Structures are given as C-alpha cells and as structure tokens.
Amino acid sequence: MIRVNKDIVASAFLILFSAVMYAASNNIMKLTVSKVGADFAPKLVAIGIFILSVFYLINSIKQLKGSNGGETGELEQEDDGDQKEKKKISPLSVFATVGLLVLYVALLPIIGFLITTVVYLFAQMYLLADKKERKIPIFLVTSVVTSVVVYFIFKSIFFLMLPAGILG
Structure with a gap:
C-alpha cells in the first residue's frame, strides 16, 4: 500500500x-x-x-x-x-554500458550513425539480456530496423542530417 x-x-x-x-x-x-x-x-x-x-x-x-x-x-x-x-545489477554491466556509450559517441562521427547505432543497440541488448533470454536474431533485426527508421525519420521528416561517416 x-x-x-x-x-x-x-x-x-x-x-x-x-x-x-x-x-x-x-x-x-x-x-x-x-x-x-x-x-x-x-x-x-x-x-x-x-x-x-x-x-x-x-x-x-x-x-x-x-x-x-x-x-x-x-x-x-x-x-x-x-x-x-529481483536480480542485482552487477557493477560490470554498469561499467560496460558506460563504456559502450563512450565508444558510441567517439565512433559516431567516424563510422556514421547507421552502422554505429546498429552495433551499439545490438551490443547493449546483448549485454542487458539475461543469458537465457539472449536471442541474437531478434536483437539484430531490432537494431537494424530501429536504426534505419530513426535515420529516415530524421532525414525525411525533420530534414536533419545525421553523421554519415564511411557511408558518405
């Protein structure tokens, strides 16, 4: 109550x-x-x-x-x-998440939004999922679809450019 x-x-x-x-x-x-x-x-x-x-x-x-x-x-x-x-949050997963975020921000201008976001989302989902619940195909599809949809929304609707990186 x-x-x-x-x-x-x-x-x-x-x-x-x-x-x-x-x-x-x-x-x-x-x-x-x-x-x-x-x-x-x-x-x-x-x-x-x-x-x-x-x-x-x-x-x-x-x-x-x-x-x-x-x-x-x-x-x-x-x-x-x-x-x-309830499962306790391990300090290792917290540090890994912070590391992934820092790596994402550092690589975003170099590699570009699409590739960096797909890799980041996949790695983050894999890291946070329970070992029994890790479904790599679902993580991969979710990462690709989410990144592509966000990219085209920003480009086509908001008319904002996201970093293209190596894709030009």
Whole structure:
C-alpha cells in the first residue's frame, strides 16, 4: 500500500513537471523559419513524459483500488516473491554500458550513425539480456530496423542530417 501511494505521488509530480517543461519550452527562441525549431524536442519529451505519467497514475490508482478490495494478502505475498526474484545489477554491466556509450559517441562521427547505432543497440541488448533470454536474431533485426527508421525519420521528416561517416 505504501508503494502504491508513492507511485501516485511520483506520477502526479511527473505530470506537473511535464506541464512546466512544456510551458518553459515556449520561451526558447526560434532561430529558423521551419516548423521544427529548437523548441520541438523539449516539447516532444514533455508530451511523452505527460502521457506516460498519466498511464502510471491510472495504473497506480487501479492497484490502490485492487488492494482495498480484500486482496491484500495475495498482493503482499506476490510482493515478497517479487523481491526474492529481483536480480542485482552487477557493477560490470554498469561499467560496460558506460563504456559502450563512450565508444558510441567517439565512433559516431567516424563510422556514421547507421552502422554505429546498429552495433551499439545490438551490443547493449546483448549485454542487458539475461543469458537465457539472449536471442541474437531478434536483437539484430531490432537494431537494424530501429536504426534505419530513426535515420529516415530524421532525414525525411525533420530534414536533419545525421553523421554519415564511411557511408558518405
């Protein structure tokens, strides 16, 4: 029950934060005549935070109503079981993730967005996946499709160039 109340407070805070962030992004000076200016990304992030926070709030309220309906014993038992099953984050995976990010940023201008992003996403998914859950074909397809879609969205819709690198 305490966890659910914290979730409600957190989601309400994030909703308020996203509204303030959206309002503050209106003060960013537009330096271009195009529809996509410097205020676009902060507004997009604020809208994303708002939508996810509303879902978080709705889910927290549903859990609160469900725990008051006489199912508290079952929920408490499930919580105890979940705590035992939680896996600790190894320091090695944290350092490997930071290393991958540094390598990604360093190689991005040299190799280019498409190749570097595919390799980074694949390596990150492989690193973070449980050894029993590593599905290399799915990781590869996800990495390639995500990188290509993001590249073409930035190039065709936003008219922004990402580093081409060795692809020219």
